Amino acid sequence: MEKEKLTDVPLHQIQIKDAFWDKYIRLVKDVILPYQWNTLNDNVKDAAPSHCIKNFKIAAGEAEGDFEGAVFQDTDVAKWLEAVAFTLDSSGRDEKLEKLADETIDLIGKAQCEDGYLNTYFTIKEPDRRWTNLKEGHELYTAGHMIEAAVAYYNATGKRKFLDIVSRFADLICETFGPEEGKCHGYPGHPEVELALVKLYRATGQKRYLDLAKYFIDTRGVGENYFFQKKRKKNISRYRLAQKSGIAQSSISTLLNRKSVPTIQTLEKICDGLDITLAQFFTEDEEYPDLTSDQKQLLSDWNAMDDHQKELVKAYIQGVIRK
Numbered sequence: 001m002e003k004e005k006l007t008d009v010p011l012h013q014i015q016i017k018d019a020f021w022d023k024y025i026r027l028v029k030d031v032i033l034p035y036q037w038n039t040l041n042d043n044v045k046d047a048a049p050s051h052c053i054k055n056f057k058i059a060a061g062e063a064e065g066d067f068e069g070a071v072f073q074d075t076d077v078a079k080w081l082e083a084v085a086f087t088l089d090s091s092g093r094d095e096k097l098e099k100l101a102d103e104t105i106d107l108i109g110k111a112q113c114e115d116g117y118l119n120t121y122f123t124i125k126e127p128d129r130r131w132t133n134l135k136e137g138h139e140l141y142t143a144g145h146m147i148e149a150a151v152a153y154y155n156a157t158g159k160r161k162f163l164d165i166v167s168r169f170a171d172l173i174c175e176t177f178g179p180e181e182g183k184c185h186g187y188p189g190h191p192e193v194e195l196a197l198v199k200l201y202r203a204t205g206q207k208r209y210l211d212l213a214k215y216f217i218d219t220r221g222v223g224e225n226y227f228f229q230k231k232r233k234k235n236i237s238r239y240r241l242a243q244k245s246g247i248a249q250s251s252i253s254t255l256l257n258r259k260s261v262p263t264i265q266t267l268e269k270i271c272d273g274l275d276i277t278l279a280q281f282f283t284e285d286e287e288y289p290d291l292t293s294d295q296k297q298l299l300s301d302w303n304a305m306d307d308h309q310k311e312l313v314k315a316y317i318q319g320v321i322r323k
Contacts, residue, residue, distance in 0.1 A: 010089070010155070011086060011089040011090040011155075011156075012089050012090065012156075014090065025090075025091065028083070028087060029087050029091060029094070029097070032083075033080070033083060033084060033087065033097070036080050036083070037080065037100065040052045040053050040076060040077055040080060041053050041054075042054065049068070050069065050073070050076060051067075051068035051069045051073065052069065052073050052074070052076045052077050053077065053104075053107070054068070055067055055068065055069065055073060055074070055120040055121075055124065056074075056077070056107050056108060056110075056111045056120055057107065057111075058120070058124055059111035059120040059123045059124055060107055060110035060111040061110070062107075062110070066124065066125070067120060067121055067124040067125040071121050071136075071137060071138050072121075072138040072141060072142050073120070073121065074118075074119060074120055074121070074142050074145075074146065075141070075142050075145040075146075077104065077108075078142070078145040078146045078148070078149040079145060079149070081101055081104060081105070081149040081150075081152075081153060081162075082145075082148055082149035082152045082153075084097060084098075084100075084101045084153070085101075085149065085152035085153040085155070085156040085157070086152060086156070088156040088157060089152070089155060089156035093157070098157065101153065102159070102161075105153070105161055105162045105165070106161075108146075108162070108165060109161065109165050111123065112165055112168065112169070115172055116168035116169045116171055116172040117130065117169065117172055118143070118146065118165070118166070118169045119139055119142055119143070122137075122139065128272055129275075131176060131184060131186075132275040133189075133275075134184075134186045134187070134188060134189050135189035136189055137189070138189070138190055140173070140187075140188035140189075140190075140192070140193040140216075141188055141189075141190040141191075141192045141193065143166075143169060143170075143173060143193050143196070144188075144192035144193035144194070144195070144196035144197075145192060145196070146166055146169070147166045147169075147170060147193070147196035147197065147199065147200050148195075148196045148199060149162070150162040150163045150165065150166040150200075151163065151166075151196075151199045151200055151202075151203045154203055155203070163203060163204070166200065167200065167204060167206070170197065170200055170209055170212075171208075173193070173212065174208050174209070174212050177212060177215070177216070178212065178215055179215060179219075182239045182240050183240075184240075185219070187215075187216045187219050187220050188216060191216075191220075193213075193216065194213045194216050194217055195213070197209040197210065197212055197213035197216075198210060198213050201213070241270070241273045241274070242273075243273075244272070244273035244274075245269040245270050245272060245273030245274075246269055246273075247266065247269055247270065247273075251266075
């Protein structure tokens with residue numbers, strides 16, 4: 001006998017009429033959501049600054065400044081939008097509240113990168129460090145909350161703009177992660193995106209989102225811990241290294257086959273792709289400090305020398321050390 005599956009009941013089909021609960025339902029719409037909006041915009045006196053909306057304006061090119069807040073600060077506006085969606089869905093449409101949400105979604109869309117990436121911390125502060133710290137960077141966690149908010153808003157209003165924004169981001173995540181060769185075989189340091197991808201699959205019917213959610217779930221806890229493995233060994237394909245470092249794959253192959261000597265600038269790009277420092281490139285000790293500008297210059301000068309010049313320099317250095 002086939003078991004019956006549980007299904008969600010749409011919020012607009014649920015009505016609560018109770019003297020106790022009615023008060024708190026109204027409180028969310030009339031007091032909490034407006035207060036949270038003012039907090040997100042740093043308009044609450046004596047409250048710690050959020051900088052959340054300001055971060056999106058900076059990422060969108062509408063304001064200048066530096067990123068402020070936690071690495072997962074974007075989730076605050078995502079949870080606010082999700083709460084707005086639940087309120088509209090359960091209590092009925094509200095033109096003023098919906099307009100405010102639509103304007104916020106417009107801002108989020110402007111902050112999205114051309115390839116679909118959406119995260120103000122990494123866009124503003126560390127644009128070259130995407131997906132390099134899955135354990136603590138919270139990129140997938142933040143993406144999950146944004147996806148959940150978009151699905152909730154689509155369910156409440158039928159408007160697709162937010163859903164399309166996060167779908168572009170989810171497509172990029174699908175292109176980046178998975179079991180296939182050349183993709184990142186990691187998983188979120190903080191689970192959240194998995195359930196969000198399932199919700200996105202239900203909203204769009206795109207099975208790739210469900211498949212990726214399954215991959216993240218099935219990969220966690222199997223074999224060697226990804227985060228320990230990543231710290232112990234930097235082992236990525238030449239194709240992936242070329243993508244991450246911005247160097248042509250043919251050039252990577254030429255260097256690895258020792259057919260040319262890389263410049264210091266090329267080495268720095270390769271190190272960025274491997275998520276290591278230049279100093280770590282020359283040593284197995286990952287606690288080795290970063291090279292100074294003088295040390296980098298010495299390496300650059302060394303690469304420019306011929307064999308005879310290098311022998312002279314080594315002899316000179318040994319003479320100085322022995323004095």
